[in-house]
Amino acid sequence: MAGGDKSTKTLREVWRRAENSLCADCGKPDPDWASSTLGVFICLSCSGIHRNIPSISKVKSLKMDHWDDAQVQFLAKHGNAVTKSMYEAHIPIYYYQPTYNDCQVLREQWIRAKYERKEFTELGKQLLYTDGVKEGILWKRGRDSGQFQPRKFLLSEREGCLKYFTKQDAKEPKINVKIDVINATFQPEKIGNPNGLQITYLKDNKTRNIFVYHKSGKEVVDWFNAIRSVQFHYLKVAFPIASDNEIKSRLTRNFLKEGYMEKTGPKQREAFKKRWFTLDHRRLMYFKDPLDAFAKGEVFVGSRENGYSVQKGLPSGTQGNFSWPYGITIVTPDREYLFTCETEADQLDWITAFTGIINQAMTPQEYAIEAYFKFKS
Structure with missing residues (x-):
């Protein structure tokens, strides 16, 4: 004092x-x-x-x-x-x-x-993440080996894409992803590095995960904001009448909830298996390992007015063996999905996250995603 x-x-x-x-x-x-x-x-x-x-x-x-x-x-x-x-x-x-x-x-x-660095004191100051192009090395986790290796990444506003190359002098990229299907979110605990960044994108309407980091905190945050910058300018062209704040809301997003639950299959008689779950807006994905490149499965979580709901507990007479006592039932127009949580706190957190999504009206784009999920199943 x-x-x-x-x-x-x-x-x-x-x-x-x-x-x-x-x-x-x-x-x-x-x-x-x-x-x-x-x-x-x-x-x-x-x-x-x-x-x-x-x-x-x-x-x-x-x-x-x-x-x-x-x-x-x-x-x-x-x-x-x-x-x-x-x-x-x-x-x-x-x-x-x-x-x-x-x-x-x-x-x-x-x-x-x-x-x-006083990056925001002057109007129009040129910053490393505002150039419309960014090239450099990020350490990327191998899909099968699990080892992190240096890989060249290239982000281009002109081309509207993110690429990465397995070798410095490679002519063709290993992936070439359109900027509008990319998400990026920091995941230091999951990746096991304080500068860990998870990049996800949709391929054939399925989610693909890439896990990267950089030794420099500034560099990895510059990459993150460069992705947001390129996305913003791409969406400004794609949606010319949308406001800046509307477009900002469509840039990178954090996952609504992640963690372990157990799940059973569609017959509800199989043993419950422990899986890592990620709720990314209306996509509930589950993985055998949190660092898997592809989900073992995805569940679409629609809106209440379209027949979706979340219930505490499991239906009476559930036959599958489970070791965790706190159940959750997701009701969809086609079937019920059964999950169990290890603690009551986890159960309540998941129910809160699901309820928040189910209470939101669906957008036209989300109706199209729902139709794809129904067609696939």
Whole structure:
């Protein structure tokens, strides 16, 4: 806290301003740290990142540390709104601004981009992820070997695609994927690397996973935002009357939920088998291993008005053997899908995720995906 009574009172008043009620960097409520050199109020987690760039930011606890009068006056003149107006003045619409739920590498590079590299202070500043083309090496997990090997990747706005090559001098790419069917999401725990990125794309309406990382946190986050940039400009051309915010909502997305459940087959008499599940909007995919390139199967989760629902528990008389006690039943127009969870907390989390999707009306594109799933089955 501040030294004198007057400074202490001023510090409390500044701290209580509505603009300072959320962390300036990740939006976490009730920040109780601040930067005495930048004038922002931040959470404990972001303060640790600030501490790693001492040439830019000096952080102190608002509860435990001493604040002298000059530092309190500096905070009073700045605060989150004033500082953001300077350091976040020109953020590209497609740039991903992480929250406190996001992983360390995203939050650290966001903080470094703002205050250390000052990427958003000037209008039209040329950035590495805004060129419309990006080429470089990413370490990619082999589909069969499971080993990470360096591979050349090429992202092109002009061609509207992402390619990767098995060799540096290869003329033909191993894959050439249209940018509008790509998703990218950070998965450090699943991949086992703090800079791990999962790239997924649709091939023949089936999801394919690629797992990559780069030793540099900045480089992998630049790749992530370059993908979003190319997607944004591609969709601007494809949907000329859509607003920027509508297009932004169609860029990369985090999965709604992932984790292990057990499942049984369509006859509901087979033994339940443990699988890794990923809920990517209306696609529920299941894998034998979380790092498999292809799903063993996919389930379409439609809307309530089209006959889909989620129920707690399993139908009475379920015959398949299962070891986990917390059941979930997904009802579709064609059949019921039965799952079990290890804990009640997992069961409730999955039910919440499924309910959120089922309560949303389907788009015309989603009706087309549903028709494909029905045709395939």
